[in-house]
Amino acid sequence: MFPNWDCSSVKTMVAATRPPGRCVALGARDRPAERQSPTPGASFITGCPLANGGKGACRAMVRQRVRIRFSKQGNSRFVGHRDVMRCFERWFRRADVPLGFSEGFHPKPRMTFPAPLAVGIEGLDEVMELELSAPQTAEALRERLLWHSPPGFRLRRLDVLPPGTPKARPRAFCYRVHLPPERCDGMAEGVERLLALASVRVERRGGRAAVDVRPLLDRLELCEGVLSMRLLAPPSGGASPRDLLAALGQPDLLGEGLRVERTAVEVR
DSSP: OOTTOOHHHHHHHHHHHSOTTSOOSTTOOOOOGGGGSOOTTBOSSTTOBOTTSSSSOOOOOOOEEEEEEEEEOGGGGGSOHHHHHHHHHHHHHHTTOOBOBOOSSSOOBOEEOSSOOOTTOEEEEEEEEEEESSOOOHHHHHHHHHHTOOTTEEEEEEEEOOTTOOOOOEEEEEEEEEOOGGGSTTHHHHHHHHHHOSOOEEOOSTTOOOEEOTTTEEEEEEETTEEEEEEEOOTTOOOOHHHHHHHTTOTTSGGGTOEEEEEEEEEO
């Protein structure tokens, strides 16, 4: 398009119009010379001295982390996980909790749910963690959150974690399934047969990989029409109450609107 265009001549003209001490590369942003050579023993961040006299990176900011135990009951069991996250963010804003945010063009609150709860299941002792941008006491946070708690959610416990505490990872889940009376007759025999087996492979819907539920089943008992279970949660993936009911030969039970509760989330 421009056969006689000479980039070197353009660079020369640009360099001639720049004052001394400036970057002369075409397209580069002007930067004062003094900012390119910081003083030894200080970082690029103002007021953040290096701990080792300039021989390492700037010391990272230490954020206070909080672990919350809460319950999710009633009609709130039909609220999906994404809506739960938005609900918690509004909850914290109303309670004037100084949330820590991620960096970048779209900052988001630094809060995590180690084990999101499936839609339709009540949670009696759920867990989540968040980071704060300013130090707070557990008593002050607990009082403000209790005052502004949304319907269906109840604060059970709040702990300020010591620095260096690893993030919560699920270790096991405890569930209760309330069975209809007409399904309790043959369920006791099915529980005994399942516990006597060493391996029970269950095919999942939606193209998901099959799972062997027996190694993941730590406890299973039937008492007064309530099926209680404790399912392990290895890093490779665990099982759900639906998988266990399928192993018992009752895959359609959850479709009848049974009351299912997750009574405990055990974390490492």
